[in-house]
Each structure stands twice: as structure tokens, then as C-alpha cells.
Amino acid sequence: MAPEPAARSAVLQRFSRAERAVHWTIAVLMIVCILTAAILYNGSLASQIGHRRVVELVHVYCGFALPAPMLLGVIFAAYRADLKRLNRFTPSDWHWLRARNRRDGSIRVGKFNAGQKLNGSLSAGAILVLLGTGIIMYFTGLTRLSWRTGATFVHDWFALAIGLLVVGHIMFAIRDPEARRGMRHGQVSRRWARAEHPDWVAELEALENAVDRSGGPASRDGEDSGNDQQSRGRNEDRAFDRLDEPEV
Amino acid sequence: MGRRVVLGLLAAGIAGVVTGHSIQDALAHVLGPIENRDPTGLISLIPLGETFRFYSVTGSVPARTAQSYRLSVSGLAAHSASYTLADLQAMPQTTLVRDFQCVTGWRVPQVHWSGVALSVLLDLAKPSPSATAVRFHSFDGTYTESLTLQQARRPDVIVALQMLGAPVTHEHGGPVRMYAAPMYGYKSTKWLSAIEFTDHVEEGYWETRGYGVDGFIQS
Numbered sequence: 232m233a234p235e236p237a238a239r240s241a242v243l244q245r246f247s248r249a250e251r252a253v254h255w256t257i258a259v260l261m262i263v264c265i266l267t268a269a270i271l272y273n274g275s276l277a278s279q280i281g282h283r284r285v286v287e288l289v290h291v292y293c294g295f296a297l298p299a300p301m302l303l304g305v306i307f308a309a310y311r312a313d314l315k316r317l318n319r320f321t322p323s324d325w326h327w328l329r330a331r332n333r334r335d336g337s338i339r340v341g342k343f344n345a346g347q348k349l350n351g352s353l354s355a356g357a358i359l360v361l362l363g364t365g366i367i368m369y370f371t372g373l374t375r376l377s378w379r380t381g382a383t384f385v386h387d388w389f390a391l392a393i394g395l396l397v398v399g400h401i402m403f404a405i406r407d408p409e410a411r412r413g414m415r416h417g418q419v420s421r422r423w424a425r426a427e428h429p430d431w432v433a434e435l436e437a438l439e440n441a442v443d444r445s446g447g448p449a450s451r452d453g454e455d456s457g458n459d460q461q462s463r464g465r466n467e468d469r470a471f472d473r474l475d476e477p478e479v
Numbered sequence: 480m481g482r483r484v485v486l487g488l489l490a491a492g493i494a495g496v497v498t499g500h501s502i503q504d505a506l507a508h509v510l511g512p513i514e515n516r517d518p519t520g521l522i523s524l525i526p527l528g529e530t531f532r533f534y535s536v537t538g539s540v541p542a543r544t545a546q547s548y549r550l551s552v553s554g555l556a557a558h559s560a561s562y563t564l565a566d567l568q569a570m571p572q573t574t575l576v577r578d579f580q581c582v583t584g585w586r587v588p589q590v591h592w593s594g595v596a597l598s599v600l601l602d603l604a605k606p607s608p609s610a611t612a613v614r615f616h617s618f619d620g621t622y623t624e625s626l627t628l629q630q631a632r633r634p635d636v637i638v639a640l641q642m643l644g645a646p647v648t649h650e651h652g653g654p655v656r657m658y659a660a661p662m663y664g665y666k667s668t669k670w671l672s673a674i675e676f677t678d679h680v681e682e683g684y685w686e687t688r689g690y691g692v693d694g695f696i697q698s
Contacts, residue, residue, distance in 0.1 A: 271532070272532065274533045280513035281535040282537065282538055318482055319480065348480070353488070355481075356485035359485070359488070359489060363492060367496065376580075376697060377500040377698065379582075381495055381499030381584065382584055384499030385493060385499055389492065403677065
């Protein structure tokens with residue numbers, strides 16, 4: 232591990248404002264969808280609460296809105312950079328998923344661990360499937376009846392699956408206050424990041440060292456991306472992280 | 480990899496939409512009997528489909544007992560009437576074993592229904608020549624539905640007193656509800672309180688909200 236320069240900050244920027252906005256908008260829409268789904272699906276809740284038309288409208292329009300923040304996020308470089316990271320599965324990710332000792336720090340973990348990557352893609356895929364089948368069910372004139380029956384079948388099972396996924400996601404978040412802080416305020420402690428995402432910290436520190444050595448101030452917007460240290464290795468990925476970096 | 484997971488889920492979703500109909504039949508065939516005998520009730524948490532989903536468009540529906548229940552028949556007809564549950568039970572009963580099909584896709588196959596054929600009540604009322612349709616009212620205070628007089632006279636349209644082999648429960652629209660077998664579920668008014676002869680088909684609750692006035696099940 233690199234020696235710690237005195238000026239090195241104790242916190243690291245993990246999520247940009249745009250990424251957090253995307254996350255929390257999806258969180259609210261998803262929770263409303265899950266609660267209204269429970270009312271629409273569960274017989275005893277349905278008969279206690281009634282008002283099917285209202286509950287249905289809230290459910291359907293929150294569902295239609297769900298992919299919008301995911302798509303809007305693409306405007307922002309930090310979001311695109313993290314999508315790229317989430318999309319990339321390394322051999323050590325496969326190892327992480329299979330290993331019992333995945334939490335002891337012996338397996339290399341970057342900005343996202345394999346579970347987070349899997350959660351991201353499963354959620355995105357399931358949201359799209361739920362949207363598609365929801366459209367088939369809601370606009371009853373769109374397809375033949377047997378496809379509506381099939382859409383109801385798929386919607387039910389995917390809803391159950393995404394419900395479990397969300398519960399799991401929240402349980403992991405409850406156990407990790409520092410991870411929650413990252414999603415609330417954008418920053419995490421360097422100590423936490425070193426324990427949970429050591430390869431990510433190593434990347435950031437390599438950049439910090441590069442900046443230190445080039446002697447300049449922490450220049451922004453990747454305008455120093457042409458310098459020698461940075462052009463070595465996976466500098467494209469690092470350049471994306473630069474966009475994340477606040478002046479801390 | 481992440482992209483492959485997303486595409487894989489989409490492919491599974493599409494396959495499920497196309498084949499879900501038959502998968503669900505097979506699943507329900509295997510698990511349905513187990514669910515019925517499952518003392519823990521855990522199997523009912525699995526979305527097997529092929530079970531009823533309870534629809535109510537108002538906040539709460541007052542319960543009507545055998546004593547307090549009345550079905551009024553009125554409008555463009557020679558004889559208005561108000562029937563008690565016992566009156567209806569004393570009339571000839573029609574039994575049907577037919578699917579309950581929701582327009583959104585879910586379906587409960589081969590449900591046992593029995594009650595008074597609507598045509599029996601229509602004949603007793605002697606509709607006037609200007610009557611072309613019947614309108615159903617629900618004692619939930621909000622829901623209405625209509626059928627043409629011709630549809631209402633079909634032998635598979637009944638005023639149901641029994642469903643699933645027992646008196647119609649409150650959740651299912653009891654003590655008395657409509658069951659129009661050849662049509663989507665929204666045509667079968669729950670908590671039936673009145674039948675009114677009209678000179679035109681008036682749009683029902685879901686029909687003013689987008690569903691077709693023609694509710695015949697199309698495959």
C-alpha cells in the first residue's frame with residue numbers, strides 16, 4: 232500500500248449527486264410499487280383497503296416512471312462510468328461469488344463487489360421485464376388473451392423475485408452504515424473503502440500519487456489525463472473516476 | 480456480463496409471456512392440490528396464478544346477511560320486485576362449471592357456480608318493449624355494469640348464490656353476485672343490489688375507464 236501523504240483526505244467521493252438522485256428516485260418509486268403491488272395482489276389487504284382503481288393507477292404510473300431515472304442518469308459521466316464498472320465481471324468476481332471467505336479481504340474487490348454488480352443487472356433487467364409485462368396487462372387491447380395470461384404469470388414471479396432482491400439490498404444496507412453514508416452524502420471514509428473496496432482505493436491513490444508527483448494542484452476534468460503515470464494501465468477507467476472526484 | 484444478465488432476463492420474460500399460459504396450467508395442476516391441503520398456508524404465498532384476486536373499487540363494502548339482503552328489479556318493466564335471499568333460493572337453480580377470466584389475464588379454471596338464471600328474473604318482470612338493456616347496481620354504492628337484453632337472456636348468465644361449492648362469500652361479492660360466463664370478470668357485478676331495465680346500454684364502472692362495453696372473452 233502506498234505511503235500516506237499528510238495532505239491525503241480521510242474521505243473519498245463514492246457517488247456523485249446525479250447518481251444519488253437516480254438511486255433515491257428509483258428507491259421511492261420501487262417502494263411505492265411494492266406496497267401497492269401487495270395491496271393489489273394480497274386478498275386480505277385488497278379487501279381491507281379496496282379503492283382498486285386508485286391503487287392501480289398509483290402502481291401503474293410509478294411503474295411506468297421507474298426506468299426514467301435509469302435512462303436520465305446516462306447523461307452524467309459518473310453514472311456512465313459506474314455502469315461500465317457494474318457491467319464488467321472479472322475472474323475474481325466469480326471467485327468472490329463462490330467463496331465463503333468473500334468478506335475477509337483476500338479477494339480483490341474494486342469499486343463494486345460481485346454481489347453489487349449482480350444486484351445492479353438483476354434489478355435493471357427485472358424492472359424492464361416488469362415494465363413490459365405491466366404494459367401488456369394494463370393496455371388490454373394490445374395483445375391476445377393468452378399473452379396477457381403469460382404476462383400476468385411473468386409479472387407475478389418477477390415481482391416476487393425483485394421484492395426479495397430489494398429486501399436483501401436493504402438488509403445489506405442496514406448492516407453497513409458507511410455504505411449508507413456513501414449513498415446519502417456521496418462520501419465514504421478511506422478506512423472503510425480500504426476494507427471493502429481495496430482495489431478501488433488503490434486506483435484512486437495511484438491517481439493521487441500521479442497528481443502529487445506532477446506537482447500541480449488536483450486538476451479537474453481529466454485535463455491531466457495525458458501525463459505519463461496516468462496513460463499507463465487502465466487509464467480510461469481512471470479518467471472516469473477523475474470526473475467523480477470532488478475537491479475534498 | 481451485466482448486459483448479458485439484463486438480456487437474459489428480457490429473453491426469459493418474453494418466453495414467459497408466450498408460454499406462461501401453459502406453464503401456469505401445469506404448475507397449478509401439480510401444486511394446486513397440494514396448496515389446498517397445505518396446513519402451513521405457505522404455498523399460497525407463491526404466485527401460482529389460477530386463484531382469485533379480490534377486486535373492490537370502494538373503500539369498504541357493507542356486509543349484507545341473509546336477513547338484510549334485498550335484490551330489487553325495476554325500471555322499464557311491468558312488474559317491479561324486491562327479492563330476499565330466500566326468494567332467490569326458492570327459484571329453480573342453474574349450475575355452471577366455467578372459468579373466471581379477468582381481462583388483465585388471470586384466470587381461475589373450472590369454477591363451480593350456481594344460482595338463478597337471469598332470464599328467469601327478466602321473464603318475471605316482463606320488460607316493456609322500450610327496454611333494450613339491463614343495468615346492474617352494486618351495494619358497494621359505486622359499481623355498475625350493463626348487458627343488452629339479448630345478452631342478459633343467455634342461459635350462461637346467472638344471478639349467482641353459490642360459488643366454489645358454497646354460498647358466495649362477502650369477498651367474492653356475496654351473498655348475491657352476477658356471473659356472466661362468456662364474458663370477462665368485470666361484467667360480473669359483485670354485491671348485486673339492483674337490476675334495472677333501461678332503453679340503452681350504459682357504460683359500466685370499468686368501461687368509462689377504458690374497458691370495452693363488449694365484454695365477450697376473445698382468445
